[in-house]
Amino acid sequence: MTSETSDFLHLQHGNDRLARCILLVEDNPVDVDLTLRAFARRRLANPVQVVRDGEEALAWIPRWEAGExxxxxxxxxxxxxxxxxxxxxxQLKAHPCCQTVPVVVLTTSGEDRDVQTAYQLGANSYIIKPVDFHRFMEVVTQIELYWCVVNKSPH
Structure with a gap:
């Protein structure tokens, strides 16, 4: 994709969508850095909020219920x-305010049990983190392109 195409696609969704963040729930600082670098290379319009553990992620639910x-x-x-x-x-999928928020599992676990459980709990996608740096960057770019640009959200 060319830079011009990327810029055009970023302009296709409204300002409300641009203001909405990507919530990155990741404890590995290297993976956080790689993900943020991939988004920066694409000049991602959506802010990225990073939380480092599950408890921090769940702390967002009351904020969303309050209207954030x-x-x-x-x-x-x-x-x-x-x-x-x-x-x-x-817990995210159990709260009415969060049920339609897309959740992409981005993990090193390729265990069938984890994949099955994630989808049963409402995951929208399950992606195993590539070990190769360039492949990881490509995957994160594709995630951003699909979920932040192409996909039509109910919100």
Missing amino acids: PLPVVVLLDLKLPRVDGLEVLR
Whole structure:
């Protein structure tokens, strides 16, 4: 995709969507840095809010219930301290205000049990983090392109 196409696509959604954040739930500082760098390379219009454990992620629910804008997408690792990612997913999808927020599991776990459970709990996508740096950057770029530009959200 050319830079001009990227700029055009970013202009296609309204200001309300631009203001909505991407919630990145990730405890690994290297993965946080790589994800933020991938978004920066694409000049991502949506702000990224990083939380480092499941408890911090769940602390957003009351804020959203109080009227703060919902995230355009949640990128959720499964192997988190304090509250694991599957429990975060379960609680997010149990709250009426969060049920339609897209949740993309972005994790190193390729265990069939984790994949099945994530989808049963309402995950919208399950992506195993690539080990290769360039492939990781490509995957994060595709996530951003689909969920923040192409996908039509109910919010």
